Amino acid sequence: MNVGFIGTGSMGSLLIGAFITSGALKPSQIAASNRTIAKVECLADLYPGLRVEASNVEAAKGKDIVFLCIKPHEFRSVLSDIRASLRPEQLVVSITSPVMLSQLEDWLPCKTAKMIPSITNHVGSGATLCMYGSRVSAEDQQRLEALLRHISEPIRIDEQYTRIVSDLSSCGPAFFAYFIQQFVDAAVRETGIRRSDALAVASAMLLGTGRLLTEGGMTPEHIQERVAVPGGITAKALESLEIDCDGMFNRLIRTTHDKYKEDAGKVASSLYGEEVNGQ
CATH class of the missing domain: 1.10.3730.10 (ProC C-terminal domain-like)
Structure with missing residues (x-):
């Protein structure tokens, strides 16, 4: 399995480290890109064999699974960047909760999923929340969850309950x-x-x-x-x-939900424009 990571910030680097230390993936099976290339280079020093890619396109091209570990405001740029290089058989997995599966399917020609990891995955514990787009097969789901099972307990949820x-x-x-x-x-x-x-x-x-x-x-x-x-x-x-x-x-729950709605609105506005978002 070849896996790409776009974004190696706090959660992206945590997932890479967890997959490698758990034995789920070898460093040579992972390619990663980041706006600050030095962050990927540090990971490559820590995990020799990990491939440092200078562009998001190279991190995504030809990979079985591509993890998008980026902030909501970065999605329009990243999706625009990689969409032409993706193929229908690839699986793109977003870890950003305010980005909807329907939006990913609108923008990308491949299979799409969403997962919500936890810092507890760093020690091979806790849950990883999994949601799947309409193009994802049962085999695709099993393959992703088999990978996640090395670092967590994968739990399938309905997207409407993402925030809670x-x-x-x-x-x-x-x-x-x-x-x-x-x-x-x-x-x-x-x-x-x-x-x-x-x-x-x-x-x-x-x-x-x-x-x-x-x-x-x-x-x-x-x-x-x-x-x-x-x-x-x-x-x-x-x-x-x-x-x-x-x-x-x-x-507390009302606070997180209000922030989620605000972020989701900003994502929709970014991807589709103010007029579409306001309908």
């Missing part, structure tokens, strides 16, 4: 890392415990809680019931959390 599932899967690590940070910093301020010790304990706790929710078959409600003895310390603290967090996650 991305909140849970891709944004979730940042949200919960923020809570751990706040928890640890409060522990340091209130008690004087060394931050490194508090972080080690909290990190192990988060890992164990995740295993209870997956391997242990427990629900969030079940964990709370098992830990919080009526009238005890944990129960008292949970009462405080219920007050302080009231409506917080609803506001």
Whole structure:
């Protein structure tokens, strides 16, 4: 399998590294391009054999799968750049959530898909959300998911739920890392415990809680019931959390959805023009 990457920023480089270190791909099976060529050259130094391409066209030409790891505002330029060099049998996979499958199919002559990775894929964990265009066959789906299975659990979703599932899967690590940070910093301020010790304990706790929710078959409600003895310390603290967090996650979801709609509108305007987008 030959794979192309257009864009080697934070997520593009993470995916390349994860595929290589997991054994899913050899460096020689990957070609990559980026607006800043030095970023690709650094990856090639890290993974000898990875091919540095000077143009997006070369990164896409003849590849079985082409990953588009670019920002929403870059799509018109990149799609215009590569469309003439693509063939019907190729599969182009966007990792950018506000870009719709229908838009990719309008602009490209090949098979198209969308996937939403997560930073947890860096350690071969978490989910990768998969959505497929109308030209993608069952065999194509299986081939992509077999590749993704080396670094994650591929989960097929309906495109209409892209944003909320991305909140849970891709944004979730940042949200919960923020809570751990706040928890640890409060522990340091209130008690004087060394931050490194508090972080080690909290990190192990988060890992164990995740295993209870997956391997242990427990629900969030079940964990709370098992830990919080009526009238005890944990129960008292949970009462405080219920007050302080009231409506917080609803506001968080509304915030991400508002930003998603804004970005999706900008993509549509870029690809089709203000008049089409405004209809």
